[in-house]
Amino acid sequence: MDITVIGGTGEEGFGLTLRLAKAGQHVIIGSRYEEKGQTVAGKAREILGGSAEVDGTTNEKAAEQGDLVFVTVPYAGQADIYRAIKDHVAEGKIVVDCTSPLATAVGGRAWQVIRPWHGSAAEQAKSLLNPKVNMVAAFHTISGEQLQDIEHPMESDVMVCGKDPEAKAMVGELIDLIPHLRWVDAGDLTMARIAETMTALLVSVNRSYKIHDAGFRVTGRDSWGRPGA
């Protein structure tokens, strides 16, 4: 499968790129500037060595090429990115929005959030794409720093929100490729209204304890993944 990571030059996106490519996936980094995308893809190949398959290109081309598209960009630029790629994302394709509407988007603090008009950043994203794109929201509470530390096992669970159980399960299969990362079906896309804000709560916990890698594990079951599986 070809996986696109729009914003793959940023902390979260680069971490996700490394983890997925390390697990044997072909990752296409999307960037506003083709050359930057290519340079960062080269950096990823250098870190991973061997047969890692990472390419870089523009956001538009990356959105077209990937079978599944992650979007990991700051909220301030999120709408513009979606407008730029919207004609390049085919109907039925799965798009995974990873945005948290942190107040930093408007000069506020990273432990505060603003409320997107549509309820969540993911729903805003959905409103900007073809209605037949299959939107999923995930990865809000996963530290980009931890993702990039590729030898370090992850210590968090990914809350996955979306309407379509098949799409969530496909995203879940990719999450399962990352050691110790688990995925939890948190309900439909509107639940991103809550999941997205949990990033800010983790920032606040990090701030209280002067740490930088607080995360959440969901308790109540020994394993999660696809409900009913």
Next chain:
Amino acid sequence: MDITVIGGTGEEGFGLTLRLAKAGQHVIIGSRYEEKGQTVAGKAREILGGSAEVDGTTNEKAAEQGDLVFVTVPYAGQADIYRAIKDHVAEGKIVVDCTSPLATAVGGRAWQVIRPWHGSAAEQAKSLLNPKVNMVAAFHTISGEQLQDIEHPMESDVMVCGKDPEAKAMVGELIDLIPHLRWVDAGDLTMARIAETMTALLVSVNRSYKIHDAGFRVTGRDSWGRPGA
């Protein structure tokens, strides 16, 4: 210490009462009706046996008697309860609000929330009491059912929000009395805007997996408690 649990006749409040009394604390259950408070206190003593100290009375008297006051009531009745007790809560007293603004308050679903005018149910509560009352928010994501199952070790962390580190640490000491429960300083009272909504996310997870005791553990440190301690 005398601990008041307003709403101690409900699921969450009764569970908290059992756990704190089991740990040797004197708990005063507050209820709208004195007799109901007394009956439920009797039920708690019966469950705990031995020397458990649980009394029941009206919300007003309970608010006056406790050195520390928990308020565990549904959001629909929260404002009325605070108005009823406000003249009975002395300046400087610690009040721990445990309310989540679930949409059930207005006939909606338990995996949805409504937004209190003040930002969070805890901030709304604060606005109704003497400004010198020391408000803390906690216990939103802790299952009342699990609390009541007193032989079962808890599998969740309590997010504690509030302005005053001393008040949070005092609440934390009580949380530490409950086996396997840990507390995490989540920042100031405004962080309750996020912590309160996480209850609804857990309801959604419970719904996805047809379970009833999903919870959160915070990862990133082996132990939490008072920051810097």
